[in-house]
Amino acid sequence: MAIVNLHNVTYKYPLTETPALQNVNLRVKEGEFVAIIGRNGAGKSTLCYTLAGFVPHFFKGELTGSVEVAGMDASKSHLHEWVLNVGLVFQNPFNQISGAKYTVFEEIAFGLENIGVPRDEMKVRVEEAMRLTGISDLADRSPYSLSGGQQQRVALTSILVMQPKVLVLDEPTSQLDPIGAREVFGVIRTMAEQGMTVVLAEHKVEWIARFADRVVALHEGKIILDGTPREVLTSDLLLDKGFGISRYTSAARKARELGLWRQEQLPVTLEEAAEGFALTPNASPKRRCESK
Amino acid sequence: MSLNRSFFVPIDSPLHRLNPLTKLTFVFAMIISAFLSVPDMAPALAVLVLLTGFIGKVQRQYRTVLLKLILPAILFMFVMQSVFLPGGETILIQVGRFDVARENVRAAFLTVSRVFVMVSSFAILLLTTHPSKLMADLTRRGLPPQLAYVIISTLQILPQMQAKAQTILSAQRSRGLDTESTFLKRVRAIVPLVGPLVFGSLVEVEERAIAIEARGFTSPRAKTFLYEVPDTRADRLIRWTLVIFTLLSLAARIWLS
Amino acid sequence: MRIEIKDLHFTYPSGVQALRGISLTIESGEQVAIIGQNGAGKTTLARHLNGLLQPTSGEVRIGYWDTRRYSTAKLAARVGYVFQNPDEQLFSRDVHMEVAFGPKNLGYPKERVEALVSEALEMTDLLQKRETNPYDLSPTWRKMVAIASVIAMDTPIVIFDEPTTGQDAATIERIANVIRVLRERGKTILTITHDMDFCAENFERVIVMSQGQVLLDGKANDVLGQEEILATTYVEPPQLTRLGKRLGFKETVRNEEEFLTALQKRWRI
Numbered sequence: 001m002a003i004v005n006l007h008n009v010t011y012k013y014p015l016t017e018t019p020a021l022q023n024v025n026l027r028v029k030e031g032e033f034v035a036i037i038g039r040n041g042a043g044k045s046t047l048c049y050t051l052a053g054f055v056p057h058f059f060k061g062e063l064t065g066s067v068e069v070a071g072m073d074a075s076k077s078h079l080h081e082w083v084l085n086v087g088l089v090f091q092n093p094f095n096q097i098s099g100a101k102y103t104v105f106e107e108i109a110f111g112l113e114n115i116g117v118p119r120d121e122m123k124v125r126v127e128e129a130m131r132l133t134g135i136s137d138l139a140d141r142s143p144y145s146l147s148g149g150q151q152q153r154v155a156l157t158s159i160l161v162m163q164p165k166v167l168v169l170d171e172p173t174s175q176l177d178p179i180g181a182r183e184v185f186g187v188i189r190t191m192a193e194q195g196m197t198v199v200l201a202e203h204k205v206e207w208i209a210r211f212a213d214r215v216v217a218l219h220e221g222k223i224i225l226d227g228t229p230r231e232v233l234t235s236d237l238l239l240d241k242g243f244g245i246s247r248y249t250s251a252a253r254k255a256r257e258l259g260l261w262r263q264e265q266l267p268v269t270l271e272e273a274a275e276g277f278a279l280t281p282n283a284s285p286k287r288r289c290e291s292k
Numbered sequence: 293m294s295l296n297r298s299f300f301v302p303i304d305s306p307l308h309r310l311n312p313l314t315k316l317t318f319v320f321a322m323i324i325s326a327f328l329s330v331p332d333m334a335p336a337l338a339v340l341v342l343l344t345g346f347i348g349k350v351q352r353q354y355r356t357v358l359l360k361l362i363l364p365a366i367l368f369m370f371v372m373q374s375v376f377l378p379g380g381e382t383i384l385i386q387v388g389r390f391d392v393a394r395e396n397v398r399a400a401f402l403t404v405s406r407v408f409v410m411v412s413s414f415a416i417l418l419l420t421t422h423p424s425k426l427m428a429d430l431t432r433r434g435l436p437p438q439l440a441y442v443i444i445s446t447l448q449i450l451p452q453m454q455a456k457a458q459t460i461l462s463a464q465r466s467r468g469l470d471t472e473s474t475f476l477k478r479v480r481a482i483v484p485l486v487g488p489l490v491f492g493s494l495v496e497v498e499e500r501a502i503a504i505e506a507r508g509f510t511s512p513r514a515k516t517f518l519y520e521v522p523d524t525r526a527d528r529l530i531r532w533t534l535v536i537f538t539l540l541s542l543a544a545r546i547w548l549s
Numbered sequence: 550m551r552i553e554i555k556d557l558h559f560t561y562p563s564g565v566q567a568l569r570g571i572s573l574t575i576e577s578g579e580q581v582a583i584i585g586q587n588g589a590g591k592t593t594l595a596r597h598l599n600g601l602l603q604p605t606s607g608e609v610r611i612g613y614w615d616t617r618r619y620s621t622a623k624l625a626a627r628v629g630y631v632f633q634n635p636d637e638q639l640f641s642r643d644v645h646m647e648v649a650f651g652p653k654n655l656g657y658p659k660e661r662v663e664a665l666v667s668e669a670l671e672m673t674d675l676l677q678k679r680e681t682n683p684y685d686l687s688p689t690w691r692k693m694v695a696i697a698s699v700i701a702m703d704t705p706i707v708i709f710d711e712p713t714t715g716q717d718a719a720t721i722e723r724i725a726n727v728i729r730v731l732r733e734r735g736k737t738i739l740t741i742t743h744d745m746d747f748c749a750e751n752f753e754r755v756i757v758m759s760q761g762q763v764l765l766d767g768k769a770n771d772v773l774g775q776e777e778i779l780a781t782t783y784v785e786p787p788q789l790t791r792l793g794k795r796l797g798f799k800e801t802v803r804n805e806e807e808f809l810t811a812l813q814k815r816w817r818i
């Protein structure tokens with residue numbers, strides 16, 4: 001069953017001429033973890049807004065095609081209904097503070113207060129979410145006096161804690177330290193395994209390759225590739241269009257020219273790269289065939 | 293103060309433990325009585341408010357607000373009104389070309405007392421009331437959350453603006469704008485500050501709107517609250533006393549006039 | 550221009566001890582990357598270099614200037630600082646005004662200001678957007694405006710606080726190019742980053758911070774190979790460095806060229 005269903009979606013922001021999304025078709029199954037990649041301005045954030053109902057409910061403009069998420073239809077429902085089912089972590093980590101709270105703990109509880117979660121459950125959930133994202137020690141700090149990465153973790157936690165059916169994340173690890181970013185990917189992976197549907201816009205292809213089920217490449221508002229991480233991340237089309245690819249893939253490409261990468265497949269993860277590069281070039285089946 | 297963008301001082305004191313509505317009632321009781329009752333009431337209330345400030349264990353912060361914000365303002369008002377206001381018969385002294393009349397001094401003293409009561413009682417409320425608790429309490433009593441949010445934001449507007457101004461000044465200094473070496477430069481630095489401050493605040497309003505929307509703020513479900521905000525019998529007693537006091541002070545005015 | 554930091558401690562008014570004894574010297578014309586976990590104190594350190602923050606104890610010297618004796622406005626002639634959060638840095642009505650603000654304040658002649666602004670806009674690909682209000686740009690473009698507005702000041706020291714966050718590969722390459730150009734001009738550059746590949750490919754010296762202190766400081770190859778120590782501050786070596794380790798390379802490799810050379814050596818080609 002598809003929990004996200006976009007059909008021929010085209011969207012234009014007010015006062016702009018070219019559509020930010022053009023004929024987008026996207027179906028996501030329940031519990032699937034889909035990563036969106038694309039260059040700056042490709043339309044990733046716009047797609048995230050659309051999935052979370054902010055387009056067209058908050059950003060006006062022109063939307064055509066049909067948007068159905070978690071049983072709601074964009075043309076019929078209200079934004080507050082969307083928020084109960086779909087959580088959105090915005091791209092800019094610095095302006096997601098509610099402005100009404102005194103500590104990080106209260107800030108994270110804010111969403112739960114709004115949707116009427118009982119107090120005892122609220123406390124448990126906030127603590128658990130803070131533990132997951134590694135910010136338990138910030139509980140009593142002011143949300144205004146945090147480092148960039150800490151602010152981003154608070155923003156992420158504030159949405160995670162609401163346990164939406166569909167979680168939409170717009171570059172949620174951009175300010176995080178390297179291991180922290182990997183861990184957040186891990187947390188998201190776990191949530192997906194527990195049944196949450198995740199759509200994530202990101203540039204970190206190494207972690208996308210390792211954690212996502214599926215990758216969608218967006219270019220100038222259109223989906224140009226949609227498939228498994230391996231299919232998409234090793235595609236020549238990505239190179240042509242100037243997407244970023246992992247160092248493993250690009251090193252293997254160069255090595256292939258030098259006869260040092262013998263496998264059919266290009267690697268997308270560290271494990272695959274380590275395995276492939278460890279093969280003796282001479283002993284590889286292809287070389288033997290050729291030399292006969 | 294700008295650190296948390298709120299005046300609130302997170303400690304425990306009798307005033308901190310009072311229900312937010314009780315303190316709000318106090319503020320309005322004081323203001324209404326000071327402005328609408330008999331003139332002699334205002335200075336007495338000023339003393340009362342001043343003393344209340346010292347129950348809160350926020351004396352240090354209260355003193356800062358008093359010295360930096362309230363005192364300069366009321367001194368200025370006092371001088372303006374007593375010296376520069378024309379009219380008045382009983383001349384006390386002469387300052388340059390201006391006559392200082394007893395009537396004007398009395399009027400100035402009254403104005404200053406009233407302003408002091410207003411600003412000071414608000415300061416006490418803000419220093420001792422946790423913003424989320426105020427919001428929780430008002431919402432629980434049936435105030436629409438949007439309105440409660442606006443009230444909270446308004447009460448925090450000074451520290452918010454101060455923090456924002458500080459941010460812009462830091463950015464401008466980092467790019468070579470001299471905003472502090474001489475008095476003239478300080479004054480001149482206000483000009484490039486105003487535009488971004490106003491524009492930035494507008495942008496922030498929009499960003500806030502979207503940020504709280506994403507957290508379900510407009511959800512029609514009944515809200516719950518992280519903190520229990522106790523409303524004790526003492527609270528209710530104080531509130532009723534304040535209400536009766538206000539009514540009496542209004543009655544006094546009608547009676548005596 | 551030289552930067553000298555001696556036993557620098559800093560505690561925020563809220564009581565958070567952000568820096569706990571930092572001593573560093575950065576020579577004129579050096580390019581240094583600063584890495585380390587969230588909250589390690591990188592930004593706090595950077596804000597000391599142009600006087601936005603004053604040491605609780607210890608001292609910071611920019612050239613011979615002690616930052617306690619010079620205002621931020623004065624220090625701006627020597628240190629350009631690209632803030633981590635562009636929202637905190639930008640305040641002008643359009644991109645051109647924003648970029649011209651710094652060089653104008655530094656008192657450069659009109660022609661020089663114009664030349665610097667044009668060059669900065671070109672290097673950051675902002676020429677088309679010169680009349681746009683920075684607030685109407687996406688966060689990634691705002692960051693580019695922040696970069697342009699600092700490089701236009703033509704200061705001997707430039708600090709970039711996480712310049713590549715959220716940027717696509719092409720823009721990261723553009724930023725790397727900005728850094729190359731500044732290097733050729735002999736600028737001293739400090740870059741705070743969480744992007745280890747960017748760090749490895751563009752910097753010779755790397756400083757690792759952890760909990761307000763310097764954990765490691767040295768040549769990129771030496772520092773980036775120390776996987777266990779880096780992990781204590783939540784840093785992972787760059788992709789190819791990790792791959793090299795997995796493959797059992799003896800030397801630490803940190804870019805594609807070094808990786809392929811090591812690979813060839815291994816198979817004796």
Ligand SMILES: Nc1ncnc2c1ncn2[C@@H]1O[C@H](COP(=O)(O)OP(=O)(O)OP(=O)(O)O)[C@@H](O)[C@H]1O
Pocket residue numbers: 144145146147148149150175177295561562563565566567585586587588589590591592593594633
């Ligand atoms: N304005 C502030 N008031 C109080 N504490 C602060 C303030 N800014 C930062 N801190 C705290 O100081 C410590 C160091 O923060 P800093 O911003 O220097 O970290 P950082 O290394 O730049 O982290 P990041 O990689 O997340 O940007 C953190 O614990 C942070 O929460």
Ligand SMILES: Nc1ncnc2c1ncn2[C@@H]1O[C@H](COP(=O)(O)OP(=O)(O)O)[C@@H](O)[C@H]1O
Pocket residue numbers: 013014016020038039040041042043044045046047059687
């Ligand atoms: N609020 C907005 N108003 C008008 N145009 C916008 C707005 N937000 C984004 N755009 C435009 O829509 C296109 C897609 O942008 P965006 O979704 O932000 O891309 P990405 O997230 O992939 O960088 C870009 O051309 C951008 O300029």
Ligand SMILES: [Mg+2]
Pocket residue numbers: 041044045046091170687
């Ligand atoms: Mg985006």
Ligand SMILES: [Mg+2]
Pocket residue numbers: 147148149591592593633710
């Ligand atoms: Mg930082």
